[in-house]
Amino acid sequence: MPDPRTTRIFRSFPAVPGQRVQLFVTCLVDLLYPEVGERTVALLERLGCEVAFPAAQTCCGQPALSAGYPREALAVADGFLDAFADTEGPIVAPFGSCVHMVRHHYPRLYEGERATVAAGLAARTHELSSFIVDELGRSAVGGRYPGPSGTVVAYHHECHMRYGLGVTEAPMSLLRGVAGCTLVEPPRGELCCGFGGTFALKLGDVSVAMADEKLDSALEIGAQAIVSSDVGCLMHLEGRARRRGLQLRVHHLVDLLEPDGRL
Amino acid sequence: MSGLVIEPPRGKPDPAVTPNLHRAAENWRLHRADARRRVDWEAWRERARQVRADAVRNLPELIELLEARFVAAGGHVHHARDAGEASAHVVRICQAAGATRAVKGKSMTSEEINLDAALAQAGIEAVETDLGEYIVQAMGDRPSHILAPAVHLSAAQVADLFARESGRHFDPDDTAALVDYARGVLRERFLAAEVGITGVNLAIAETGTLAIVESEGNIRLATSLPRVHIALMGIEKVIRDWEGAAHLIQMLPLAAHGKPAAASTSFITGPARDGDDGPREIHLVLLDGGRSAIRGTPFEEALHCIRCGACLYACPVYRQVGGHGYGTTYSGPIGAVITPLLARGGDASELPGLSSLCGACVEACPVKIPLDDQLVMLRAQAHRRDPARGEAALFAAWARLWSRPAAYRATAATAGRALRPLWSALARDGWQHRAPFPFSGWTDGRDARVPDAEPFHVRWRRRRGGA
Numbered sequence: 001m002p003d004p005r006t007t008r009i010f011r012s013f014p015a016v017p018g019q020r021v022q023l024f025v026t027c028l029v030d031l032l033y034p035e036v037g038e039r040t041v042a043l044l045e046r047l048g049c050e051v052a053f054p055a056a057q058t059c060c061g062q063p064a065l066s067a068g069y070p071r072e073a074l075a076v077a078d079g080f081l082d083a084f085a086d087t088e089g090p091i092v093a094p095f096g097s098c099v100h101m102v103r104h105h106y107p108r109l110y111e112g113e114r115a116t117v118a119a120g121l122a123a124r125t126h127e128l129s130s131f132i133v134d135e136l137g138r139s140a141v142g143g144r145y146p147g148p149s150g151t152v153v154a155y156h157h158e159c160h161m162r163y164g165l166g167v168t169e170a171p172m173s174l175l176r177g178v179a180g181c182t183l184v185e186p187p188r189g190e191l192c193c194g195f196g197g198t199f200a201l202k203l204g205d206v207s208v209a210m211a212d213e214k215l216d217s218a219l220e221i222g223a224q225a226i227v228s229s230d231v232g233c234l235m236h237l238e239g240r241a242r243r244r245g246l247q248l249r250v251h252h253l254v255d256l257l258e259p260d261g262r263l
Numbered sequence: 264m265s266g267l268v269i270e271p272p273r274g275k276p277d278p279a280v281t282p283n284l285h286r287a288a289e290n291w292r293l294h295r296a297d298a299r300r301r302v303d304w305e306a307w308r309e310r311a312r313q314v315r316a317d318a319v320r321n322l323p324e325l326i327e328l329l330e331a332r333f334v335a336a337g338g339h340v341h342h343a344r345d346a347g348e349a350s351a352h353v354v355r356i357c358q359a360a361g362a363t364r365a366v367k368g369k370s371m372t373s374e375e376i377n378l379d380a381a382l383a384q385a386g387i388e389a390v391e392t393d394l395g396e397y398i399v400q401a402m403g404d405r406p407s408h409i410l411a412p413a414v415h416l417s418a419a420q421v422a423d424l425f426a427r428e429s430g431r432h433f434d435p436d437d438t439a440a441l442v443d444y445a446r447g448v449l450r451e452r453f454l455a456a457e458v459g460i461t462g463v464n465l466a467i468a469e470t471g472t473l474a475i476v477e478s479e480g481n482i483r484l485a486t487s488l489p490r491v492h493i494a495l496m497g498i499e500k501v502i503r504d505w506e507g508a509a510h511l512i513q514m515l516p517l518a519a520h521g522k523p524a525a526a527s528t529s530f531i532t533g534p535a536r537d538g539d540d541g542p543r544e545i546h547l548v549l550l551d552g553g554r555s556a557i558r559g560t561p562f563e564e565a566l567h568c569i570r571c572g573a574c575l576y577a578c579p580v581y582r583q584v585g586g587h588g589y590g591t592t593y594s595g596p597i598g599a600v601i602t603p604l605l606a607r608g609g610d611a612s613e614l615p616g617l618s619s620l621c622g623a624c625v626e627a628c629p630v631k632i633p634l635d636d637q638l639v640m641l642r643a644q645a646h647r648r649d650p651a652r653g654e655a656a657l658f659a660a661w662a663r664l665w666s667r668p669a670a671y672r673a674t675a676a677t678a679g680r681a682l683r684p685l686w687s688a689l690a691r692d693g694w695q696h697r698a699p700f701p702f703s704g705w706t707d708g709r710d711a712r713v714p715d716a717e718p719f720h721v722r723w724r725r726r727r728g729g730a
Contacts, residue, residue: 027665030719031675032712037719038726053723058671064658066620068642072662079666108636163622188289192579196619201704203617208708209276209583210619239709242694 018048019136020089024080024125026098026231027059033231039254040094040128046259047136056083062101065109067198074109077118081106084124085117090135091125094254096161096229099127104164127161129229129253133170140177143257147225147249153181153256154223156214156237158230159192171229171253178256181225186217195236211240215248225249227256265346265552266377267606269405270590272613280407280415280585287414291576294521295627301523311514312631314507315567318499322558325468325501326549332471336533338545343376349550350381353460353493356546357387360491362457366449368475368482369393370462371409371570372495372550374592375605378460389460390452392481394445398424407586409593410519410572415585449481459485459542463496464569465511466547469504472532473547474512476525486529492542494531497550499566511569518571518629553605562637565600567630574634577627580617589617596624596634603641612645654701675721678714686713 021044025037041051058079065073080102084091093099102125106118132138145151155175161167175183194200194210215237218226224247228234231252238250298304318325330340341356343349349372357365365382367373367389379400382389391400395413398421399406406412413421418441422433425444433441461482465474473494475482486492502508516525535541557566575581575595586594591602591614599618603611615638618624624634646655664670689695694710697703705711 025719027671031678031714034715034717034719034722038722041723053720053727055720055724056668058665058668064662066639066642067654067658068615068639068644068646069655069658069662070643072658075662075666079668079671083668159619159621159623163626188292190623191582192619192621192623194579194619196621199616199619200709201701203274203580204704204707205275206580206583206617207619209281210579211709213579235712236709239694239705239711242710243696243708 018050021049021051021131022084022087022089022091023051023053024057024060024084024091024093024098024102025053026093026095028231028235029095032235033252036094036231036252036254039252039258040092043128043132043141043254043257044092047132047138047141049136052087052089054083054087058083060098060101062098062105063197065101065105066196070109077106077109081114081117081121084121089124090131091121092128092131093125094128094229094252095231096127096158096165096167097232099125100160100164127165127167127170127229129170129174130165130167133173139173141174141257142259143174143178144260145178145181145225146251146255146258147180149180151181151249152184152222152224154184154186154189154218154221154226156193156218156226156228156233157189158228158233161229162190174253174257175227181256184221184223186221186223188213188217191217193233193237195230195232197232200236207236208240211236212244215241215244215246218248219246223248225251227251227253229253265606266374266592267346267602268591268610271610272590272617273588274584274613274617275588276583277585277588280587281583283415283417284582284585287411288576288582291520291573294519295573297521298517301521302517307510307514307517308629308631310510311569311629312567314502314511315569315630316564317507318502319558319563319566321503322498322501322555325503326498329466329468329471329501330549332468333466333533333547334471336471338471338533338547341546341548343548343550343552345552346376346550349376349495349548349552350378352546352548353378353495354381354385354387356491356493357382357458358385360457360544362491363387364452364456365389365458365460366392366452366456366481366485366489367396368459368461368477368485369396369412370460370495371406371592372462372497373460374406375497375552376495376550378495387458390449390456392449392453392485393477394442394479394481397445397449401428405587406592407594408572408575409570409595409597415587453484453488456485456489458491458493459489460493460495461485463494463500463547464515465508466496466501467503467505467508468501470532472508472530474508475529475531476512476515476527477529478526480527482529483527486531487541490542491544491546492531492534493546493548495548495550497552497554499554514629515569515571518569518573518627553607556607557604561640562600562604564632565597565604565637567632568597568601569630570597571629573627573629574624577623578618579621579623580619584617589614596638597632600632600634600637600641603645612649615641615645657701672720675714675718679716679718682714683716
């Protein structure tokens with residue numbers, strides 16, 4: 001049964017043939033980077049998916065869990081379960097860390113019947129690049145760098161994607177299909193950028209030192225732009241780059257996967 | 264008094280040590296790549312985890328077996344419930360032997376029980392013989408890494424120290440001269456010592472054998488020249504048999520240095536036999552120190568740790584703050600986990616916060632301890648014991664709002680639209696540079712992205728022509 005909350009939205013639209021995908025936009029994308037959400041929808045539709053957006057979704061609850069408030073995290077995670085439990089098809093998010101929350105933490109946070117629901121949702125939830133490469137079987141989707149041709153781009157692997165989900169190859173595969181930029185691999189690329197949710201507030205100096213090391217390693221290798229699949233890292237790195245007055249552009253991966261390179 | 268917690272965590276980058284730490288961490292990364300080329304790393308990790316899990320699950324039985332076999336081999340076993348008892352055992356053994364001079368092999372457990380203070384109080388001079396430990400001891404400093412105690416220091420600082428001690432000049436680039444000097448000083452101490460005190464890397468229950476790895480030869484000397492050897496170990500270091508030992512004794516140096524064998528590994532079963540060189544007496548001090556209480560809890564896997572130091576090298580926070588930034592004997596991710604568990608006091612409750620939860624430690628761990636999950640659980644535990652009221656209230660309010668879609672959308676509208684004039688006053692190009700507490704923690708060092716006037720869910724509704 002389709003979710004009644006989404007059918008109301010879709011009633012006015014002709015059904016797009018192809019796989020039905022539930023967009024889990026994530027709160028940071030929703031509130032701070034809405035255009036990343038829009039580009040995610042456009043990309044998935046271009047790949048033949050029918051995108052639904054369960055309107056009751058809010059946040060996965062990760063900020064509270066990481067900060068040491070599991071009860072509060074569960075209250076918000078309950079909302080995710082309610083929003084997505086009755087939907088069909090894969091759940092896709094343009095944000096690796098939130099996917100890690102759903103896939104790794106949800107099955108451990110719940111008990112009994114809710115744990116079964118959580119495990120079911122965990123198995124259905126995918127990070128965008130790995131969904132495209134591993135589930136849709138598309139190793140490249142084209143795209144053009146939205147800026148000067150030949151821009152030197154460094155990809156920042158977000159830690160929960162790398163260490164938690166084990167996704168490192170999918171975003172690189174998609175990036176290799178992007179025209180108009182040169183990919184470089186910065187030294188010490190596996191280091192965390194220092195975001196880490198409330199960590200960035202509580203240990204601000206350490207977090208900033210970590211961002212500086214990340215930014216410096218990108219500059220060291222001549223990168224002019226940093227690309228990632230996590231708007232937490234992006235917000236952190238761009239916020240720091242701006243404070244330092246660095247000439248370094250920051251993009252979400254989907255920004256580069258638009259076919260015409262326009263933003 | 265336990266030496267687990269020394270001072271409150273500083274949690275600040277320490278520019279005096281970061282260049283040294285970064286150099287060491289990058290070396291370790293090269294070694295790690297070696298390790299993964301040498302062996303089927305994931306299969307090896309799983310095997311190592313199984314050996315440690317078996318040991319911790321069957322700890323009482325294995326400790327009993329170890330004690331029986333150790334005694335049968337001619338050794339003496341002493342049980343210590345806590346740091347104070349462990350130190351008292353060591354002091355008593357020294358006194359019974361009429362000893363006033365001891366040499367020590369590197370032992371984090373001896374730091375944990377604050378042994379040096381107890382020995383000094385009893386008038387027993389104890390000299391560290393691991394080069395790094397010797398350096399930090401001579402400086403009045405303390406180890407900043409489980410395996411590399413002086414990793415925070417530069418060669419120039421060591422050259423200065425030795426010059427002050429000896430009145431000679433040392434060139435920091437001439438490492439051989441520095442090592443020669445230390446060797447000369449330490450050789451006399453070895454020859455004069457009546458007691459050798461060491462840690463234990465693992466104890467093999469089935470034969471009552473202690474295994475100690477090292478890279479400098481000082482353990483060999485400390486366990487063979489003095490007439491009494493005292494080995495100090497946390498009870499969790501026991502393992503069942505030689506098969507497991509054979510694996511772990513390779514896994515430890517692989518995880519630490521990318522090499523399948525330490526420069527030297529000593530297997531010690533009992534005191535010297537008649538006619539052999541070596542100690543006439545061997546004592547094993549078994550420290551519980553809060554370890555038993557961790558068994559059977561969700562933190563049990565923390566006891567699997569083999570003290571390889573890999574999680575410290577891998578950690579991006581350790582890399583910035585250094586070992587001393589934690590204010591504890593055990594630093595880095597494993598220190599932030601086991602210190603609050605072992606110390607069981609409120610004074611270690613901030614430690615689990617010293618992590619961005621990136622998971623690099625978990626990936627580095629040769630026995631697969633889920634350190635990130637444990638850090639998250641410890642943060643929750645600390646809040647249950649000692650609620651940080653302001654923060655707790657903020658998260659409670661947040662959860663009340665964001666667990667309801669309508670309230671969530673209302674906060675989005677408030678942040679994006681109603682508060683727009685505020686952002687405009689503080690922001691430039693959609694980024695603001697100042698914010699009130701607690702968000703000032705962000706804006707002190709970074710610009711902050713301003714909430715969008717039109718969140719995605721609003722754009723979606725409009726685009727789809729829905730409500």
